[in-house]
Amino acid sequence: MRxxxxxxxLATPSNENYVAGLPGSHAGGRLLIHLLKVEAGAxxxxxxxxxxxxxxxxxxxxxxxxPANLSWVRTNLQAARPLLTTPVIAITRDLRAAALDDLHKLGVEDFLREPFCAEELRARCERLLARQQAKVYIKHIESDPGGSALSVGEAHVTYQEVGAEHGQHPTLGANNMPVSVLESYAAAAAGESSGTSLRAAKTQIVEHFETAYIKAALHRHQGNIAMAARSVQKHRRAFWALMHKYKIDPMPYRAMGRNLPMPCGTGKMPANFSEG
Known part of the structure; x- marks a missing residue:
């Protein structure tokens, strides 16, 4: 926990009087609210x-x-969507369910009703940031630009960066894994309004892990399935079954290997290799 x-x-012409009393330290100093005025001339x-x-x-x-500034908020959220990376929580008053749903579609992540409670806001912020971090984590695991996979070392740095993005320093477990990332994912899954089951959340994280692990092994051995399976102490047939399960194609990794010098005594010679 941070x-x-x-x-x-955000202070706008329609709410300056209201928000003037919000800035300061709340929830025993654990929640700091700053006043940010809209840039002049915008x-x-x-x-x-x-x-x-x-x-x-x-x-x-x-x-x-x-209700008085609902139209202004809708217009500004629509214009800011491509640029706004900071999650938005709306403090609402006298809004109908249809308006709340519309704001959610425009990018508002969560809602509080006036008068807001600092402890509730703190709890909602924690949950929101955990969900944001989990999304970044899944995005990094699923990303495979150009058909290549991250190496184990590169992936570890990426996980560290995910935690640092929110000012956190992940605690490393016995296997040098960033514990806070998995904790954030678990918290996000448990906090979903749909009530994600423990079994479903666990299955998803295992599938993402196995996919990333297999791709990293194939990347390391330039698509040689036998060598990749041996390096992770897995039978070749079982390793191939996992590749088939997750629809992992070894060809992109073999193509990468053709552009790399082959160490002596490892793998097979390329089909187009000729002596002399």
Whole structure:
């Protein structure tokens, strides 16, 4: 759990009087709220977009929404979607369910009703950041640009960067694995409103792990299935069965291997190899 969270509450012409009382330290110093004014001269419909860069220094953006400024919020969220990376929590008043659903579709991650409770806001921020971190984790595992896989060392650095992105320093387990990343994923799965079961969450994380592990082994041995299976102490048939299960094609890794010098005594010679 983070020692403290930094939230920015956006001050607009329609809510300056209300948000003026929010900045400060809350929840025993564990929640810090900062006032962030819309940049002067910003277009009416792009005020949030013009502030997107400044919002990156904060964990969460708080946005007050009520019937009087609902149209302004909708327009600005639509314009800011390609630029806004900071998660948004709306502090709402007198909004109908249809309006809340619309805001969610426009990118609002969570909602609080006025008057907000600092402890509740802190808890919602923690849950939101855990979900964001889990999404980044899954994205890194699933990404395989150009048909290649990350090596084990590269993947480890990536996981470290995921934790650092939220100001965290992952605690390494006995196998040098970043514990906080898996904890964040577990917290996100358990906190889903749909109630993801333990079995389903565990199955998903095992599938992602096995996929990344097999791809890394194939990458290391340039697509040689026998050598990759031997290196991970797996029978060749069982290794091939996992490749078939996850639809992993060894050909891209073999193509990469043709462009690399082959160590003496390892693997087979390429079919087009000729002496002399």
């Amino acid at each position: 020692e403290h969270l930094d939230c920015a509450v 277009e009416e419909g792009r005020a949030l977009a013009s502030t997107a860069m400044n919002l990156r220094r904060y964990d969460v953006c708080l946005l007050q929404v009520h």
